[in-house]
Amino acid sequence: xxxxxxxxxxxxxxxxxxxxxxxxxxxxxxxxxxxxxxxxxxxxxxxxxxxxxxxxxxxxxxxxxxxxxxxxxxxxxxxxxxxxxxxxxxxxxxxxxxxxxxxxxxxxxxxxxxxxxxxxxxxxxx
Amino acid sequence: xxxxxxxxxxxxxxxxxxxxxxxxxxxxxxxxxxxxxxxxxxxxxxxxxxxxxxxxxxxxxxxxxxxxxxxxxxxxxxxxxxxxxxxxxxxxxxxxxxxxxxxxxxxxxxxxxxxxxxxxxxxxxxxxxxxxxxxxxxxxxxxxxxxxxxxxxxxxxxxxxxxxxxxxxxxxxxxxxxxxxxxxxxxxxxxxxxxxxxxxxxxxxxxxxxxxxxxxxxxxxxxxxxxxxxxxxxxxxxxxxxxxxxxxxxxxxxxxxxxxxxxxxxxxxxxxxxxxxxxxxxxxxxxxxxxxxxxxxxxxxxxxxxxxxxxxxxxxxxxxxxxxxxxxxxxxxxxxxxxxxxxxxxxxxxxxxxxxxxxxxxxxxxxxxxxxxxxxxxxxxxxxxxxxxxxxxxxxxx
Numbered sequence: 001x002x003x004x005x006x007x008x009x010x011x012x013x014x015x016x017x018x019x020x021x022x023x024x025x026x027x028x029x030x031x032x033x034x035x036x037x038x039x040x041x042x043x044x045x046x047x048x049x050x051x052x053x054x055x056x057x058x059x060x061x062x063x064x065x066x067x068x069x070x071x072x073x074x075x076x077x078x079x080x081x082x083x084x085x086x087x088x089x090x091x092x093x094x095x096x097x098x099x100x101x102x103x104x105x106x107x108x109x110x111x112x113x114x115x116x117x118x119x120x121x122x123x124x125x126x
Numbered sequence: 127x128x129x130x131x132x133x134x135x136x137x138x139x140x141x142x143x144x145x146x147x148x149x150x151x152x153x154x155x156x157x158x159x160x161x162x163x164x165x166x167x168x169x170x171x172x173x174x175x176x177x178x179x180x181x182x183x184x185x186x187x188x189x190x191x192x193x194x195x196x197x198x199x200x201x202x203x204x205x206x207x208x209x210x211x212x213x214x215x216x217x218x219x220x221x222x223x224x225x226x227x228x229x230x231x232x233x234x235x236x237x238x239x240x241x242x243x244x245x246x247x248x249x250x251x252x253x254x255x256x257x258x259x260x261x262x263x264x265x266x267x268x269x270x271x272x273x274x275x276x277x278x279x280x281x282x283x284x285x286x287x288x289x290x291x292x293x294x295x296x297x298x299x300x301x302x303x304x305x306x307x308x309x310x311x312x313x314x315x316x317x318x319x320x321x322x323x324x325x326x327x328x329x330x331x332x333x334x335x336x337x338x339x340x341x342x343x344x345x346x347x348x349x350x351x352x353x354x355x356x357x358x359x360x361x362x363x364x365x366x367x368x369x370x371x372x373x374x375x376x377x378x379x380x381x382x383x384x385x386x387x388x389x390x391x392x393x394x395x396x397x398x399x400x401x402x403x404x405x406x407x408x409x410x411x412x413x414x415x416x417x418x419x420x421x422x423x424x425x426x427x428x429x430x431x432x433x434x435x436x437x438x439x440x441x442x443x444x445x446x447x448x449x450x451x452x453x454x455x456x457x458x459x460x461x462x463x464x465x466x467x468x469x470x471x472x473x474x475x476x477x478x479x480x481x482x483x484x485x486x487x488x489x490x491x492x493x494x495x496x497x498x499x500x501x502x503x504x505x506x507x508x509x510x511x512x513x514x515x516x517x518x519x520x521x522x523x524x
Binding site (some may be wrong): 012014015018019021022025057086087107108109110111112 | 295298299302303304305306307308309310311313314317318337341
């Protein structure tokens with residue numbers, strides 16, 4: 001099975017390193033982390049991930065702005081984005097089956113199982 | 127007891143004379159009863175205790191009161207009477223006028239101060255009627271003041287909630303990030319580090335459980351912050367209740383709880399936020415389940431009503447809240463648990479009140495539930511039942 005490439009864009013270094021460890025331990029993912037959102041576009045262009053896990057509230061450049069840049073880039077525009085955020089609750093996400101405004105959302109903290117399900121469904125939709 | 131005073135200045139009055147001097151009492155009696163009659167009811171008492179008894183048993187609107195009685199002297203007489211009968215109009219009738227005493231009597235609830243021998247029937251009649259009108263205005267003013275005070279506390283409460291809400295969403299975001307880090311860290315350790323010693327697994331699972339609990343508390347706080355974000359659709363309340371029951375199915379089966387349903391058929395649809403209302407019912411069901419031993423019972427009754435055709439069905443606290451033209455759906459959920467201590471029942475909707483502090487209760491469930499129901503324009507009342515257990519009455523406007 002080919003490893004899926006996951007790009008995590010989140011300013012919480014502790015969180016991204018824990019998530020990277022978990023995803024890599026499964027053996028199905030190749031993970032790259034960007035903690036400064038201003039480098040997200042550049043890294044995405046080099047890494048060409050299968051899915052981008054994107055935090056919403058970040059210093060300098062917020063998640064939605066990063067998402068717009070990615071959507072406007074011809075080489076990246078079809079890469080699914082999963083928004084990872086602490087601003088909404090799991091109930092709010094689950095009440096809409098994870099989809100809010102055409103994007104997949106995962107509330108922080110969610111179990112690894114829930115996050116994997118969201119990654120899989122985003123890749124499947126792609 | 128006093129009764130509602132009408133602005134009819136010639137109508138005969140219901141009067142009590144509290145006077146231990148028989149001559150003074152006789153003078154007043156003749157002024158009040160001789161034509162043109164001032165009083166249609168006249169009771170005479172010569173002690174404070176007999177006056178109180180008469181006032182408790184009769185519809186009296188005005189008392190002509192001597193302050194010095196065999197069982198009560200001076201200002202204490204008026205304090206006692208006005209405390210017991212706040213709506214009664216009181217006119218002091220005394221043999222010696224003292225400015226200080228007169229003013230004090232007025233400040234304690236009397237409407238005027240008569241000096242024995244210095245008035246006639248005509249003057250007495252006028253004074254009594256002016257006093258009644260002043261008392262009526264005083265009561266109206268007091269009511270207006272109470273309403274103003276209530277409105278002010280509601281405003282303060284709503285401002286407080288805004289502050290709590292703003293704080294909650296800020297704190298939630300800051301705390302959820304580290305919680306997510308802890309959760310994924312522990313998940314990794316549980317999966318990857320295979321220890322033979324069960325103590326390690328116990329420690330890791332405890333950390334994971336505590337993290338999830340902390341997240342639950344933050345989530346409840348966020349509920350405060352996001353209560354204004356309602357997503358209302360036309361929904362059947364029975365479906366919502368059934369879905370809520372299915373969400374607590376595990377606890378119901380585990381505790382062998384008998385669910386007794388009594389649903390009116392063809393209930394009208396309600397404009398509600400289904401997720402929020404489900405949250406309310408889940409909360410009430412869980413409170414009921416945790417208040418009972420095994421083999422308990424939860425009764426669920428749903429019926430519709432107009433306030434005027436079935437006033438009895440409405441909780442007393444909710445009776446004044448609704449327009450009589452509105453059709454209501456009333457949901458009553460009762461259990462056979464241990465009930466709520468009477469001294470705590472007024473606090474159950476306060477944020478962070480819980481009877482399950484030691485077993486995971488945070489104390490936001492009922493306060494969030496109340497806010498949700500009130501944001502829907504409804505009402506929730508929780509009472510102890512006469513025999514045992516608690517009944518929650520939820521009223522929705524159709």
